[in-house]
Amino acid sequence: MPVSQASDKAAPVSSSQWPAAYARLHQQFAWHVPRHFNMAQACSARWAAAPGASKRIAVCAYSTGAKAQNYSYAELQSQANRLSNVLVGLGVQRGDRVAIVMPQCFETAVAYMAVLQMGAVAMPLSMLFGPEALEFRLHNSEAVVAICDATNLDALATARAACPALKSVIGVGPASATQQGGTLNFAKALAQAPAQFDLVNTLADEPAVLIYTSGTTGNPKGALIPHRALIGNLSGFVCSQNWFGFDPFGTAPQGALPTGSKAVFWSPADWAWTGGLMDALLPTLYFGRPIVAYNGRFSPQTALELMGQCQVTHTFLFPTALKAMMKAYPGSARRTVQAQFGLRLEAMMSAGEAVGDAVFGYCQAQLGVTPNEMFGQTEVNYIVGNCARLWAPKPGSMGMGYPGHRVAVIDEAGKECPVGVPGDVALNRFDVHGHPDPIFFLGYWKNPSATAEKYTGDWCRTGDLAVRDAEGYLWYQGRSDDIFKAAGYRIGPGEIENCLVKHPAVANAAVVPKPDRDRGALVKAYVVIAPDFIAACADGTGARAQLEAQLTAELQTHVKGLLAPYEYPKEIEFVDALPMTTTGKVQRRVLRLQEEARFAAA
The missing domain is CATH 3.40.50.980 (Rossmann fold)
Incomplete structure (x- = not known):
């Protein structure tokens, strides 16, 4: 993907132009993967050898209450x-x-x-x-x-x-x-x-x-990533970050260092995980820009202060983090969160869970930026997403395949599913021109059978379900083991969770099946109450029980009014926190197994 030395900003493509711009990106895009390539040479050594290396900031170490230290x-x-x-x-x-x-x-x-x-x-x-x-x-x-x-x-x-x-x-x-x-x-x-x-x-x-990998089923598997995978990440990274401060329509000489951007990046994503390493640290260094490092617990206040004080222009924030910000700092039309903290965000990528329309609207109205949802996994990272600069994101959609990646929704036989029919999101080994896609992992460490099971022909299955609409956008339906049937209806938890979070009393929610002898399963929601509503329970357990009973009825009515009648949670359990992976994803599997154990013991 050419990177120019042109202006920091270019006018976004209009709604009438983006389909053609998106199609042109895919048709004109070509991978340039040299035989020899080293991530460290691309991310550090070449910048250290360039003029001004002692002044170009690589890492800005941020600490609350202290002056940031630049390296x-x-x-x-x-x-x-x-x-x-x-x-x-x-x-x-x-x-x-x-x-x-x-x-x-x-x-x-x-x-x-x-x-x-x-x-x-x-x-x-x-x-x-x-x-x-x-x-x-x-x-x-x-x-x-x-x-x-x-x-x-x-x-x-x-x-x-x-x-x-x-x-x-x-x-x-x-x-x-x-x-x-x-x-x-x-x-x-x-x-x-x-x-x-x-x-x-x-x-x-x-x-x-x-x-x-996180090992939600069985022991964790080691995904072996080659040096070329960084190249495969770049098209998605640049698109999801609205071109990362570069001109999307510019050109640069082959092999020239990318210059002209004034981007500053930060994400709370742990650098020990794909989201922090491959989606934040390495691509930021690849483009010779500063990345902010913060070694502390995440909080909405700290995150917003950090982004304002460090003049962060580009970020990757989990939906869980955005939900916490939305509840802690709802802002207003008179004084937005953007104005309150002096935010200068030009782009935001979000991944890990679906971003619902409530969070989507909050980011636009209060943070001053349209979130670009992204989808990928350790084995084939950064393959699907949005780019508000070049095509119109749809709230709640995963987006479309990024340039250089041939993505489809396939059935069990490996055939592409028709529009509106759910299937497995998969990536082909070859791009639209028939050239190898460099994003692919080498295989699972010492586990050739698991590697083989990942593929159906040239398609690499992600294990995540989605449907494709008529324009080519993918809509996340959940992990293949998260989807369940209740009273004969197919239930995807994401839509119900998004609906629940729209209620001001809900800080977070997870939906799982509760086994039922008559109907197979019932829709059950685990709900974390927002701090402001918890304060109303300070008078004692009776007040808390009364609040939970009131909220149960309110939330059930809330979902009934917005979704299909069969989707409302028949049972709601209020908890202090949801089980989370170290990468910030809700572990529905933990809750589902808990329900199965309770059913077996009853």
């Missing part, structure tokens, strides 16, 4: 070179797995660049993982070194006993200053290492990252 691309590359030399000294070789158990911070970016540029495989692990989760992934991957934040060293030490391949641990932070227990201190080790390193000229098809 340049020159500093990023110098530190990455030092760490690469340390890892070589520890015996890390090309293709070895190196675990990275780190939060959003400058050292994490250094770790990724260091591992990738030496041809080793970066294995991100969440800071939320306990010893058992760490042990499974470290043992299964046969990681040889772990780079770990000091706060997680105890959990890592517990897991390490069962991981014989793990020879060395590098601790990051003051608490790891001592080298007890075989832990090498990050800062001390880098200070003693050379600042020069010869980058390994990796093949584009070589493995770069090993990311373990």
